[in-house]
Each structure stands twice: as C-alpha cells, then as structure tokens.
Amino acid sequence: MEAGPxxxxxxxxxxxxFPKMFxxxxxxxxxxxxxxxxxxRHLYWPRGKMLGGSGSINGMVHMQACAADFAEWDAPGWEAMPADLLHSEPVxxxxPLSAAFLDACEAAGLPGAAAITDASQPVAAPFRLNIKNGKRWSAADAYLRPALQRGNLTVWTSVHVRRVLCEGTRASGVEYSRAGVVQTVAVTREIVLCAGAVGSPHLLLLSGIGPAADLEACGVAVVADVAGVGRNLQDHLAAPVSYFCLEPxxxxxxxxxxNEWKYRLTGTGPLASNGAExxxxxxxxxxxxxxxxxxxxxxxxxxxxxxxxxxGHGFSLIPVLLTPKSRGRIRLASxxxxxxxxIDPGYLSDATDLERLSEGVRFARRLLEQAALAKYRGAPVNGQVLDAEEHxxxxxxxxxxxxxxxGMGSVVDAGLRVLGVAGLRVADASVMPQVPRAHPNAATLWIAERAAQLLRA
Ligand SMILES: Cc1cc2nc3c(=O)[nH]c(=O)nc-3n(C[C@H](O)[C@H](O)[C@H](O)COP(=O)(O)OP(=O)(O)OC[C@H]3O[C@@H](n4cnc5c(N)ncnc54)[C@H](O)[C@@H]3O)c2cc1C
Structure with a gap:
C-alpha cells in the first residue's frame, strides 16, 4: 500500500x-x-511519495554502513551487510570540478581510492551511484518490478494508510483512504510498516501505539504504551559552502x-550524473x-x-556530520x-555536534585554498564568509x-516486531538504533533483506 503514484x-x-521533484x-x-x-529556522524535509519511496527521489549515493556502526547498533548478525544489495557504479x-575536488583533497593529504565504499578510513574518491545505463536504479527497479507478476503480491498505489487497527493488542487490519474514501482491510497474518522514519512512527502514534500521555493528549485511545515511538530521531546535518565558479x-x-536530447538519445552527458559525483x-x-x-x-x-x-556557474562543498549526538522527536500534531x-530533529541540541560540524566547514574552506579548486573559485554565493559556527x-x-x-530495542525487537503488539513489524530506516556513518539507503535495503529473512523464518 503506497500513498504515492x-x-x-x-x-x-x-x-x-532529483531536486526538480522537491x-x-x-x-x-x-x-x-x-x-x-x-x-x-523551520527546515524543509523532502521525502519521496511514490513507488521506491525516498529511493526514487534521493541523490543515489551508495555507501555501506561500517563495522563501527554495527558495533554501536549492538544487534548481533547485522554486521554481515552485503556490498551489492543494489547496483551501483561511479560516473x-x-x-572537471569533481576532478579538481579530488586533486585538492590529495594536496590536503587525503588518500585516494577507486571509490568510497564506507566511512571506515579517511579517503577522497568518486561515490558509487545507483545509476544503470544513465538512469536511476531504485529498490523499486531492482526488487519490486521483477516480483510484480507473483501471485502472492498485490501493489496498491495512491492509497494513504491512516492507521493500523487492533483487536486488543493484536494488529487486525488497516484503515486507508483512496480517492478521499476511507476503507478498511482485515489482516489475518502480519502487517509490516515501511513508511519511513517520519511515516512509520506517525502511523504507530495514530494507531494508539506510543507514549500514553502524548496519545491521550491528542485524543487517541491507547493500545500499547511504548515510550520510544518517535523518539531517538537522528539526521545528518549538512552546512553547504557554496561558491560561484569562474569557468563555465x-x-x-x-x-x-x-543536453536533454543527448541524454534521451544516448543516456550520457551532464543529465546522467547526480551532480555529486x-x-x-x-x-x-x-x-x-x-x-x-x-x-x-x-x-x-x-x-x-x-x-x-x-x-551563472557554481559549486558547493557540503560538510556533513556523520555521528550526531543530538536526538529529536516525531509527535502527533493531531x-x-x-x-x-x-518533526523536531533537535539539531545541535548536543553542543559537540556544532563543534564537529564547524570543523568540517573549516576543512572545506582549507580545500578551497588548494590550487586545484582555487583556480575555479569566484565569490561566495552567500555573500559573506561567516565564522564557521555561525555558518x-x-x-x-x-x-x-x-x-x-x-529504534531497535526501544520500539521494535531484534525481529523487528513492535513491542507489546502482536502481528506488527516495522522494516525501514526508522528501526536503525543509530544513523550509520553512511548515506543510509543501502543500510535500509539491508533492513529489508533481514525483514524478508525473518518473515520467511
Ligand atoms: C532528497 C533525498 C536525497 C537522499 N540522498 C540519498 C543518497 O544519495 N544516498 C542514500 O543512501 N540515501 C539518500 N537519501 C535517504 C534514503 O533515500 C532513505 O534513507 C531511504 O529511502 C529510506 O527508506 P525508507 O524505506 O525508510 O523510507 P522511504 O524511502 O521514505 O519510503 C517510505 C514510503 O512509504 C510511503 N508512505 C509513507 N507514509 C505512508 C502512508 N501513510 N500510507 C501509504 N504510504 C506511505 C512513502 O510514500 C514512501 O514511498 C536521500 C533522501 C532524500 C529524501
């Protein structure tokens, strides 16, 4: 059941x-x-609403979670994440600007490599991208489409799930709306929520599964008092450093x-790149x-x-804090x-996050001083160069x-089953106890693979 088309x-x-879909x-x-x-500031948070979810709107960077991530998850068996869950390749x-960035990194002392696979070692290199024959290659392409003909799979699109229905503490159905009409469907076995880190806690809360006091305050009858629902929200905060480029x-x-015609006819040219190579x-x-x-x-x-x-022309160095200590929260508005x-991500509520991301801004500025990038660097797009923390x-x-x-441990168990409710699992990025030091799409696919193993078992 997918809300989008x-x-x-x-x-x-x-x-x-991809940003044109925002x-x-x-x-x-x-x-x-x-x-x-x-x-x-209120921050804009895009999320994909279509088959493939955010994997159909994302930047296509493919990266593994690393051993340090899985050690922190403290979930035995999860560390065996395969590298090739989704086709990926460098552009x-x-x-030329991407090449100049790599040269600047080398001059600043960072080792190079054929591609970045994970965050285990300092490195500067091309990303692997979920692009095949010049086109986005999503989980819907790799997993869903080949399975569409199976007799045991029915996909409904443009169906907005409104809540999980429970009999006592057993999930027994789903309420949804299609074309404005609210309907229900009964469930005899299990429900797997895959609505993402915003959608899944939202649906649990709407279903009466969450912190009892918060549910009661919004007039939702409590099915299971699960304090962790919506808490422990984490995100990668970024602070782009943007410059005009002196060459076109x-x-x-x-x-x-x-370029549009080159792309349509040959699948090559600038449009075949994600822009962040x-x-x-x-x-x-x-x-x-x-x-x-x-x-x-x-x-x-x-x-x-x-x-x-x-x-005109420009480029951005985008420092990202991979290991935030700040935690936020998803709550019901009604x-x-x-x-x-x-949605309150609680950005920078832990002071060390500001210190470390500011260090990233300073490092990006040092890269801009290297000859390889300095020759392209025009004026800062933001007008003035601020102190790193203020930036x-x-x-x-x-x-x-x-x-x-x-999160696993506080909302779902290691089998991805919602605590205190029978017949209900969550399988998406929301169950990661800690955001990995990686772009998380591949790790989300790993959760999906594990969910499939668990369901079959
Ligand atoms: C702009 C952008 C760029 C990104 N770039 C990268 C990148 O380069 N590399 C990377 O690794 N990660 C990237 N990500 C993150 C990555 O795409 C996500 O971590 C991943 O897709 C999360 O998967 P998910 O299944 O948890 O949720 P989602 O992919 O968001 O899927 C949730 C699905 O549930 C549907 N849904 C939600 N609520 C309901 C409802 N009530 N009823 C019915 N359907 C519902 C949604 O429409 C959606 O299809 C990016 C994300 C975005 C938005």
Missing amino acids: PDRARLIRTPLA QTPLDWNFWTEPQVGLAN AELN VSFSGAATFA VGAMVQSKAGLAACDLEIVFAAGHYVDHGFAAPG ANPDDAPR VRQWGQTLYHPTGSC
Whole structure:
C-alpha cells in the first residue's frame, strides 16, 4: 500500500533532475519545527511519495554502513551487510570540478581510492551511484518490478494508510483512504510498516501505539504504551559552502535542449550524473573508530536544496556530520491522519555536534585554498564568509537521512516486531538504533533483506 503514484515520471529516471521533484506531488514536503540551534529556522524535509519511496527521489549515493556502526547498533548478525544489495557504479566521466575536488583533497593529504565504499578510513574518491545505463536504479527497479507478476503480491498505489487497527493488542487490519474514501482491510497474518522514519512512527502514534500521555493528549485511545515511538530521531546535518565558479564547467544550467536530447538519445552527458559525483570521508580529530565527517562535493549550485538560483556557474562543498549526538522527536500534531506530524530533529541540541560540524566547514574552506579548486573559485554565493559556527547556524540543512524514530530495542525487537503488539513489524530506516556513518539507503535495503529473512523464518 503506497500513498504515492507509480514511479513512471521522467524526472525520477534522470539522475541530475532529483531536486526538480522537491515540493511536487512526488514529495511529502515535510517541514520541521523551528530549530533553536539553527537560528530558529523551520527546515524543509523532502521525502519521496511514490513507488521506491525516498529511493526514487534521493541523490543515489551508495555507501555501506561500517563495522563501527554495527558495533554501536549492538544487534548481533547485522554486521554481515552485503556490498551489492543494489547496483551501483561511479560516473563514467567526472566533471572537471569533481576532478579538481579530488586533486585538492590529495594536496590536503587525503588518500585516494577507486571509490568510497564506507566511512571506515579517511579517503577522497568518486561515490558509487545507483545509476544503470544513465538512469536511476531504485529498490523499486531492482526488487519490486521483477516480483510484480507473483501471485502472492498485490501493489496498491495512491492509497494513504491512516492507521493500523487492533483487536486488543493484536494488529487486525488497516484503515486507508483512496480517492478521499476511507476503507478498511482485515489482516489475518502480519502487517509490516515501511513508511519511513517520519511515516512509520506517525502511523504507530495514530494507531494508539506510543507514549500514553502524548496519545491521550491528542485524543487517541491507547493500545500499547511504548515510550520510544518517535523518539531517538537522528539526521545528518549538512552546512553547504557554496561558491560561484569562474569557468563555465559546472552542472548549473545543464538542463539545456542539447543536453536533454543527448541524454534521451544516448543516456550520457551532464543529465546522467547526480551532480555529486565525489566526496571525502574525514575525521574531526585523530584516533576515532571511523570517520565522523564527510564532505560531499556538488559540481553545481546547491543552495536552499536547489531552489535558490544564484545565476551563472557554481559549486558547493557540503560538510556533513556523520555521528550526531543530538536526538529529536516525531509527535502527533493531531489525531487526524491527514495532518503531518510535528518533526523536531533537535539539531545541535548536543553542543559537540556544532563543534564537529564547524570543523568540517573549516576543512572545506582549507580545500578551497588548494590550487586545484582555487583556480575555479569566484565569490561566495552567500555573500559573506561567516565564522564557521555561525555558518552552520545560518546555513545548516538536512542531508535527508532521518532514522531512528522506531529504534531497535526501544520500539521494535531484534525481529523487528513492535513491542507489546502482536502481528506488527516495522522494516525501514526508522528501526536503525543509530544513523550509520553512511548515506543510509543501502543500510535500509539491508533492513529489508533481514525483514524478508525473518518473515520467511
Ligand atoms: C532528497 C533525498 C536525497 C537522499 N540522498 C540519498 C543518497 O544519495 N544516498 C542514500 O543512501 N540515501 C539518500 N537519501 C535517504 C534514503 O533515500 C532513505 O534513507 C531511504 O529511502 C529510506 O527508506 P525508507 O524505506 O525508510 O523510507 P522511504 O524511502 O521514505 O519510503 C517510505 C514510503 O512509504 C510511503 N508512505 C509513507 N507514509 C505512508 C502512508 N501513510 N500510507 C501509504 N504510504 C506511505 C512513502 O510514500 C514512501 O514511498 C536521500 C533522501 C532524500 C529524501
């Protein structure tokens, strides 16, 4: 049961076009509560609303969770994550700015590699991307479509799940709306919620599964008092450092008639790139178990999620804090399933997060001083160069990786079963006890694989 449409739109297939889906009907278009640590700004949180979910709107960077992540999850058996859950490959030909970024990293002392696989070691290299023959390759392509003909699978799209229905503490059905009409379907075996780190805790809360006092305050009858639902929310905070580019080599303005036709006819050219082809994994200080910072390099303007149009050419170095200590929370705004939940990521509520992400901003600025990048560097897009901490407060934004809001241990057990409720599991990014030091799509697929093993067993 999927709230959005099938994933047929051309924008979904075209790698460089992913931000063009933001704030369209293919996006839930969530917004956070004002963030005290980020100058009281409300932050935009896109989430995919179509088959493939956020994997149909994401940046396609494919990365493994590393041993340090699984050690912190403390969930035996999970560390054997396979590397090839979804096809991935580096872009065939790097944009000159991406190549310059790698040269700048080398000059700054970072080792190179054929590709970044995880955060276990400092490295600067091309990302592996979920792109096949120049087109996005999502979980819907790899897993769902080949299974559509099976007799034991029915997919409903444009169906908004409103709540899980329970008899006592056993999940017995689902209430949903289709074309504005509310209906129910009975369930004899199990329900698996896969609505993501915002949607799954929201659905549990709407179903009366969550902190009793919060549910009662919204007029929802309590089925199971599970204090952890919606808590432990984590995300990767990013603080883009954006510059105009002195040469017309970036991806800014790449959606030309000629490039569009080149892409349609040959599947190559700028539109076949995700725009963020390379990156670097770094440590905020020596001696850590693994890298705690990443610098994503976007070879084009990436300001305000791509909504701002500064004009001309540009590029962004995007420092990301991989191991946030801050925790947030998803809560009900009301008992009406059509109302978005209240999302408070609690960004920078732990002071060390600001220190470490600011270190990432300083490192990005050092890279900008290296000759390879300095030759392209024009004026800062943001007008003035702020002190690193102030830069984070003013420009901090999501890297779109919310996790943890139905964490293993506090909301689901190691078998992904919701505590205190029979016949109900959660299998998505919300069950990760801790956000991995990686772009989390591959780890989410690993959760899906494990869920399949558990269900079969
Ligand atoms: C803009 C963006 C860029 C990203 N870039 C990357 C990247 O480059 N690499 C990476 O690894 N990760 C990236 N991510 C994160 C990654 O895509 C997610 O971590 C992953 O998709 C999470 O999977 P999920 O199954 O938990 O949730 P989702 O993929 O969000 O899937 C949830 C699904 O449930 C549906 N749903 C929700 N509520 C309901 C309801 N009430 N009724 C019916 N259906 C419902 C949604 O429509 C959606 O299809 C990005 C995410 C975004 C949004």
